[in-house]
Amino acid sequence: MTTAAESMAIGPEVTYEVVDHVAWVTINRPEVRNALNLAARDQWRSALERFEADADARVLVLTGAGDQSFCAGADLKEMADDVAQAPSVPPIDFIAQPGRTIQLSKPTIAAVNGHALAGGFLLAQSCDLVVTAAHATFGITEIRWSRGAPWAVPLIDLVGPRAAMEILLTGDPISAERALRIGLVNRVVPAERLRAEAATLAARIAEHPPLAVAAARRTVQLALEHDRATAFERAEEVWAPVYLSADAQEGPRAFREKRRPVWQGR
Numbered sequence: 291m292t293t294a295a296e297s298m299a300i301g302p303e304v305t306y307e308v309v310d311h312v313a314w315v316t317i318n319r320p321e322v323r324n325a326l327n328l329a330a331r332d333q334w335r336s337a338l339e340r341f342e343a344d345a346d347a348r349v350l351v352l353t354g355a356g357d358q359s360f361c362a363g364a365d366l367k368e369m370a371d372d373v374a375q376a377p378s379v380p381p382i383d384f385i386a387q388p389g390r391t392i393q394l395s396k397p398t399i400a401a402v403n404g405h406a407l408a409g410g411f412l413l414a415q416s417c418d419l420v421v422t423a424a425h426a427t428f429g430i431t432e433i434r435w436s437r438g439a440p441w442a443v444p445l446i447d448l449v450g451p452r453a454a455m456e457i458l459l460t461g462d463p464i465s466a467e468r469a470l471r472i473g474l475v476n477r478v479v480p481a482e483r484l485r486a487e488a489a490t491l492a493a494r495i496a497e498h499p500p501l502a503v504a505a506a507r508r509t510v511q512l513a514l515e516h517d518r519a520t521a522f523e524r525a526e527e528v529w530a531p532v533y534l535s536a537d538a539q540e541g542p543r544a545f546r547e548k549r550r551p552v553w554q555g556r
Contacts, residue, residue, distance in 0.1 A: 300340065311347060316355055317355065348495070363408025364385070364408065397419065406429075429457070429463030501531070505532045
């Protein structure tokens with residue numbers, strides 16, 4: 291078991307580090323508000339693929355470098371050059387979207403250290419949980435520049451149709467406190483406590499048996515994807531192998547023996 295930090299050079303724009311079973315992925319372009327150019331988008335996808343394949347990483351935390359911007363979305367300067375050469379509809383995998391263009395079996399947390407706008411909003415929305423600094427804002431600003439946000443479909447399930455409509459039609463950012471009230475984020479903390487809060491939440495999840503964590507996460511997804519009866523049926527299928535796993539035997543045994551369980555993930 292690895293407890294010390296392990297780093298992998300995804301690239302200069304996006305870094306990957308595992309600490310105590312938590313993969314910390316950082317968008318590292320603070321000089322441009324952590325905007326995603328082509329290299330950063332490629333490295334973000336590589337980081338997700340690395341996380342999914344990394345047996346030592348049980349939870350991913352995504353954040354941005356600096357204290358001003360989580361991510362300002364796509365690099366508009368680079369995009370302007372591309373549009374000038376040949377206008378086109380961005381492909382659905384323009385930015386890798388967990389749950390849509392790339393499938394993950396493990397939980398993700400967005401630690402929003404500053405403004406999460408456009409594609410930055412997309413990244414926060416795509417994570418399973420969101421912890422945000424109190425000064426952060428969230429906005430889908432595409433309408434200001436006649437760009438699109440088809441990826442915002444899940445937003446309706448998160449905040450309801452009225453709030454989603456306002457966010458999409460006005461392009462105006464909302465505060466961290468309002469994001470909490472409408473259900474977009476889980477926790478709001480002072481900026482200096484953000485990393486510690488995200489680490490605590492990630493550690494709480496990582497200490498649980500991996501198979502049960504994956505099944506619990508999938509249960510929530512099933513409720514959003516299917517009608518109630520189908521979701522129940524599929525959830526029973528998802529949980530069946532968890533009940534039969536070695537970890538399911540280890541849990542009661544550890545309780546009886548008054549010790550911490552040792553999870554094997556099988």
